[in-house]
Each structure stands twice: as structure tokens, then as C-alpha cells.
Amino acid sequence: MKVSRKVMGVEYAIRDIVAEARRLEAAGRRVTYLNIGDPPWYGFQAPRGVLEELSRSALAGHAHYAPSEGLAELRAEIAKKEAAKGLDCGAEDVLVTNGVSEALDMVIASIVEDGDEVLLPGPYYPPYASYIRLHGGVPVEFATDAESSEPDIADIRSKVTGRTVAICVINPNNPSGTVYGKKALSEIVDIAAERGLYVICDEIYDEIVFDGGFDGIGSVARDAAVIVLNGFSKVHLMSGLRAGYMAFSRTPALDAIREHLPKLARVRIATCLPVQHAALASLRMPNGYIADFVSGLRKRRDAVVRGLDSVPGLSCPVPRGAFYAFPRIEDERFADDRKFVMGLLESRGVLTVHGSGFGSRYGSGHFRVVFLAPVETLEGAVEAIRSYMA
Ligand SMILES: Cc1ncc(COP(=O)(O)O)c(C=O)c1O
Missing domain, CATH: 3.90.1150.10 (Aspartate Aminotransferase, domain 1)
Known part of the structure; x- marks a missing residue:
């Protein structure tokens, strides 16, 4: 067959x-x-309080469907976290997903048509290329200097074509552990704004940084079409529970995707409710x-x-x-x-x-x-x- x-x-x-x-x-x-x-x-x-909240929620009968966009309190708490990193967003700008993996699938499905190109940091976390190909697109790698942690901005510029729809950033990066600073992020945002591209920034390792601080892409996003992906698998030690999200920057450039992407959230119904309660507890507890x-x-x-x-x-x-x-x-x-x-x-x-x-x-x-x-x-x-x- x-x-x-x-x-x-x-x-x-x-x-x-x-x-x-x-x-x-x-x-x-x-x-x-x-x-x-x-x-x-x-x-x-994960802390005991998080796992207790998971079981409390299950035993309280929360085995029913959750809202497709995610639990209101969780969306509000996530928005607080992302706003603290500089993203202009509120609860209504957050959509809760079954991990970053599902968020990535939904975003790529929403922006890529056959033959469209998406720029990826080389090396990249493999599902980026897989989802781009699955949705008919073409992944195009750009270079990063592993020693200095600097993306090659000239290389990015040279690889933007008439078919490019987005630049992905994975910060910190899996597998290389590079961490882009504010200047590099700002230059990437500039290219995207000039060429009318989305910036999809995966910050799932945002609190796992060893040398110096971490700059969220939101802090340099201005009016650009920036979408942050993040979740609870790494920093929050909840990988198997499958909770993640996307957060949209408040900009008119994202109006169209914000109208249509939530339909994908509705067709897959929802993220597990006890898991969302556990994620909420994780964000609220001392870190x-x-x-x-x-x-x-x-x-x-x-x-x-x-x-x-x-x-x-x-x-x-x-x-x-x-x-x-x-x-x-x-x-x-x-x-x-x-x-x-x-x-x-x-x-x-x-x-x-x-x-x-x-x-x-x-x-x-x-x-x-x-x-x-x-x-x-x-x-x-x-x-x-x-x-x-x-
Ligand atoms: C950069 C990056 N994004 C996303 C994921 C997967 O995230 P999730 O477990 O939230 O689907 C991983 C897992 O290794 C990762 O390294």
C-alpha cells in the first residue's frame, strides 16, 4: 500500500x-x-510539588478535555515569564501545546508551502528539518562559529531568497550549546523585518546557561514577526509529561497566522489538563x-x-x-x-x-x-x- x-x-x-x-x-x-x-x-x-499537583488534578476528575488554547491561568503565567524576558505578550498571545515539538509542527504547517525555504542554524535539532520537509518545504542551513557563539550574519543574508519564509533560531542551541547574544539576535530580527520573514525562536534551554546571561529574542523583537517556542521538558524537568507552548509577539505582522494557526490547536483538541496544572505549579514554585x-x-x-x-x-x-x-x-x-x-x-x-x-x-x-x-x-x-x- x-x-x-x-x-x-x-x-x-x-x-x-x-x-x-x-x-x-x-x-x-x-x-x-x-x-x-x-x-x-x-x-x-521535577520537584515533588509539581508531581503532587499532577496526581491531585487527575484524582480531582480532570480527565476531561481542556480548552484548545490552554488553561487560562497557565497562559497568563507563561506570558509573565516570556514578558520578563522582553517579549511583548499577554495571556491571549500564548497557545499551550504537547511540547515544543507540536508547537513547531503547527507553526511550520501554518507558514510553509511546497518549495518554500526555511533558514536553520547549522547544526540544528533534527525535527526542524523533518517538519519543514514534511510540510513540503526546504531546510537551508546557515553557519554559526562554535567557538565565539556568533551566527554568520553575512551567510544568513546571502541565503535569503524569494522563497524564504522564516529564519529559525535555537538559543541555546542543541546540539552545539552556542548562545547568541543581543547583537546577533537583533541583526537576525533586522534581516527578517527587511525581508518580511518570520523569526521562530526556540528558547527551551533559556535557563540553562553557564557563562554570562541569557537574552530572549523578545527583547529585540520590536515590530518583527517573532514567535517564541518554549516548554517544560528541560528547565522544568518534565520531558515525559509533554507540555510546551508558543508565544506570539504583539505585532500586526502576526495577525494572519494568529487568525488561522489556532484552528490547528482545535483540531488536535487540547493538551492534557493534569499536565497543564503541573506546569502551572512548576512556574509558580520557587526555582x-x-x-x-x-x-x-x-x-x-x-x-x-x-x-x-x-x-x-x-x-x-x-x-x-x-x-x-x-x-x-x-x-x-x-x-x-x-x-x-x-x-x-x-x-x-x-x-x-x-x-x-x-x-x-x-x-x-x-x-x-x-x-x-x-x-x-x-x-x-x-x-x-x-x-x-x-
Ligand atoms: C531545541 C529543542 N527544541 C525542542 C525539543 C523538544 O521539546 P519538547 O519535549 O517540548 O517537545 C528539544 C528536545 O531535545 C530541543 O532540543
Whole structure:
């Protein structure tokens, strides 16, 4: 029976490679999983009050449908958070979704037609390219300097064509950990405003920044067509509960999408109500646990980056945010990053993700290591990589 070419083209490297690891485990091998950015899976649990609110809501009978746009109190609390980062928005500008993933799908579905181009930071989080292709569009990567965390503005300008509809920003970036500053964000917004493009900015790691502060794109958005994507999977340690949102900047440039996109929210009905109650509790509670999480991550980052950078044949820029190291493979014997990752898995039982899964242009020749595991596990993995390459 027929299957669409669009769906055949969907890829998600981070999960696609797990099948091979499972096969090894079934054969009795031990695997160290450093492939998925899932904090609770590694033991970073959401505060008890959040989980209590989840179960209280379920037991109170909230197993019914929620409003399609999201719970009013949650939208108001999200708007407060985004406004504090500089976005001009209120509760009516927020739409609650089943994770950033669903928000991304809805936004891309609403703006991309066959052949339209969307600029993506290279390397990028894979679902960006997958959703763009699924909706008939063409992902186009632009360069970012991994050492300085600066996007190449001239490269962005040169890649805007008559078919471009949007520039995506992932800040902090998965997989590279780069964090754009205000000047870079402002230059991207300028290009978008000049050329009549949307700016879609994913800030899911906004509070996981190690060196210096974080600038929300909202603080430089002015009248541009800026849409912020964010959620509860990373900072709020609620990945499996599936809560995210989009927040629209208050600008006439977004009038048309704001009229039509909410129809997509209505056809998929709603986000789980007890999960929304838990998300609300998470935003309202003291956020000391986030500071503890980030300081634990800083120790892991320092250990893993120092280790990887000391391995002959690798060079590892220091990620400024999120929880991923993205070393470059400089040893030509390992020029094919997928073979490198598969060989490492088979010979040493360490699962990472090949860089080409994050974009062929700027991701190839790298691999991604998630640094959520304990420092000893990460140090063991670095030594396994060292001996594998030797
Ligand atoms: C940049 C980025 N956006 C979105 C997601 C997925 O978010 P959610 O769990 O809210 O769907 C991830 C997960 O790794 C991510 O790295």
C-alpha cells in the first residue's frame, strides 16, 4: 500500500540509532546511553510539588478535555515569564501545546508551502528539518562559529531568497550549546523585518546557561514577526509529561497566522489538563531547583569538555548553554561520523549521536554527547572514546 514520500523522508537521528543499542543489550552487552536530552531519565526529577499537583488534578476528575488554547491561568503565567524576558505578550498571545515539538509542527504547517525555504542554524535539532520537509518545504542551513557563539550574519543574508519564509533560531542551541547574544539576535530580527520573514525562536534551554546571561529574542523583537517556542521538558524537568507552548509577539505582522494557526490547536483538541496544572505549579514554585540543576550540569560540562578535548583526534568547543558537547572529529580515519558512532557503540558500548543527524552541512564530522549522566559515567565514556580512537 502507498506511503507518502513526505513521511518516508522523516528522520530523527537521536532516537533512530537506539534500535542498534537495544540489539546489543538483548545480546547481553551493557550500554551507556549518552544520546538523549532527557533530564528525568538521568535522575533529575521535577520537584515533588509539581508531581503532587499532577496526581491531585487527575484524582480531582480532570480527565476531561481542556480548552484548545490552554488553561487560562497557565497562559497568563507563561506570558509573565516570556514578558520578563522582553517579549511583548499577554495571556491571549500564548497557545499551550504537547511540547515544543507540536508547537513547531503547527507553526511550520501554518507558514510553509511546497518549495518554500526555511533558514536553520547549522547544526540544528533534527525535527526542524523533518517538519519543514514534511510540510513540503526546504531546510537551508546557515553557519554559526562554535567557538565565539556568533551566527554568520553575512551567510544568513546571502541565503535569503524569494522563497524564504522564516529564519529559525535555537538559543541555546542543541546540539552545539552556542548562545547568541543581543547583537546577533537583533541583526537576525533586522534581516527578517527587511525581508518580511518570520523569526521562530526556540528558547527551551533559556535557563540553562553557564557563562554570562541569557537574552530572549523578545527583547529585540520590536515590530518583527517573532514567535517564541518554549516548554517544560528541560528547565522544568518534565520531558515525559509533554507540555510546551508558543508565544506570539504583539505585532500586526502576526495577525494572519494568529487568525488561522489556532484552528490547528482545535483540531488536535487540547493538551492534557493534569499536565497543564503541573506546569502551572512548576512556574509558580520557587526555582532554586533550577539553579541546583544548572550547577550540577556545569560540573559535568567542565569534566566532559576537558576530557573530550584531550583525546587525540578530537577538538571540543565549550558549550555555553544546554547539556550537549559537540566535538569535532579531526582524525581522518574517522571521517564518516555515523560509522564512528556505530563503531564506538559496538566496540565500547557507548551510545552517542552522529553529527550528520543534526544537518549534513555543519553537523557532519562531529558527534553529540549528552552530559546529564553522573561525572564518573561521563569520565568513563571519555576514556572509552580515547581507547576506541587509539
Ligand atoms: C531545541 C529543542 N527544541 C525542542 C525539543 C523538544 O521539546 P519538547 O519535549 O517540548 O517537545 C528539544 C528536545 O531535545 C530541543 O532540543
